[in-house]
Amino acid sequence: MKLKYFAWVRERVGLAEEDVDAPAGVATVAELVDWLRARGPDYERAFAAGPAIRAAIDKRHAKPDASIAGAGEIAFFPPMTGG
Amino acid sequence: MTVRLQSEPFDAGAELARLSEGRDGVGAVVTFTGLCRDRADSGAPLEALILEHYPEMAQEELERIEAEARARWPLIDSLLVHRYGRIRPGEPIVLVATLSSHRAAAFAAAEFLMDYLKTSAPFWKQEETAAGTGWVAAKEADDAAAERWSRG
Numbered sequence: 001m002k003l004k005y006f007a008w009v010r011e012r013v014g015l016a017e018e019d020v021d022a023p024a025g026v027a028t029v030a031e032l033v034d035w036l037r038a039r040g041p042d043y044e045r046a047f048a049a050g051p052a053i054r055a056a057i058d059k060r061h062a063k064p065d066a067s068i069a070g071a072g073e074i075a076f077f078p079p080m081t082g083g
Numbered sequence: 084m085t086v087r088l089q090s091e092p093f094d095a096g097a098e099l100a101r102l103s104e105g106r107d108g109v110g111a112v113v114t115f116t117g118l119c120r121d122r123a124d125s126g127a128p129l130e131a132l133i134l135e136h137y138p139e140m141a142q143e144e145l146e147r148i149e150a151e152a153r154a155r156w157p158l159i160d161s162l163l164v165h166r167y168g169r170i171r172p173g174e175p176i177v178l179v180a181t182l183s184s185h186r187a188a189a190f191a192a193a194e195f196l197m198d199y200l201k202t203s204a205p206f207w208k209q210e211e212t213a214a215g216t217g218w219v220a221a222k223e224a225d226d227a228a229a230e231r232w233s234r235g
Contacts, residue, residue, distance in 0.1 A: 006137055023090050038151035060213035061203065070178050075137060076207075080222035082134065082141075082165065082206025083117055083195060 001068070003036075005046070006077035009053060012046035022068070029055045030064035032074065047076075054079060084153065090140065090168035095178055102162055102180055109159050109181050110207040111186040113193040115179045121172035123210040124206040124219060129213045132176070134167045137205035141165070148199045152181070155195065156188040163196065165206065195232055 004017045026035045033053070036043045047053055055062045056075040068074060095116045103117040123129045145163050148213050152158065164178040179196045183189040 002142075004137070006205065007135055007209075036189055056137070056205070059143050061144075075140065077137070077205060078207060078218070080202060080205055080217045081208045081221050082136070083201040083203050083225075 001071050002073045004006065004075040006075065008078055009046050009076050012042060014042050027035070027067060028064065029057070029062050029068060031068050032068055033064070033076075049078075051077065053077070071080060084146075084149055084158075086142060086149060086163045088141055088145075088165055090166060091172050093168070093178060098162060098164065098178060099180060099228065102160060102182065106159065106182065107140065109182045110184045111182070111189040113181050113186070113189040115145050115177075115193050115197055116175050117177040119170045119172050119176055119196075122185045123217075125210075126210075127168055127212045128213060130171045130213070131172070133209040133211060133216070134170060134176070135207045135209070136142050136165075136167045139169075140205050141167075145200065148196060148203065151199070151212050152192045152196050156181075156192040156234060158183050158188060158192055161192065161196070163200070165200070165204065167206065169211075175194060190199050197234060198225070198228040224232060 002019055010016055018049045022032055022035055024025050026032050037047045054077055057071045058073055099114055119132050121129055149161055158181055160182040162180040166176055179193050179198055181189040181192040202225050209216050210219055
């Protein structure tokens, strides 16, 4: 699946997007975040804000317990500040 | 019903004229234009805002918000314009326009659209000041404003 990062999540991860294959057992957004945090200090720092980080699955807002099965694109970003 | 994302400034008056032209059944048009202030949230003089966005999702999410407004109020038409990129103080950032037969629906829908847009459209502001560039923090008041429209 493709992961996209925006705003300060993007800055901390150091990437705008990447393709990953999450291992079996990573079934929800929250589990994906846990798996990403274990990938290195940049990810750890990006996701340290925990629940404050928002996610979208295939361009729709998704809660931490949302299933990522079949997702093509998952995005992570801070609370939105448009308008 | 139109959602438009663009980097260039827009002319709210021209948008309004285009939208309401030849619309015989329209009795009310409400527009809201959000402008870039000349101060950062810290109070420091602001040189510019830089708006990052998630283009495909921003378009889709704004269309979903617009569809929700149409489901709640009898709108004849609506327009959402949101800019991205570098925006200077005094320039417009966002435009919401709602057209209805009567004013109550147009007022309520415009407010709903703005409240939801603030908290769910994927845009992020950075402030550029003499001290550097920093991300704007989300405001609890915006969450509260959107929350009041939730179905009980």
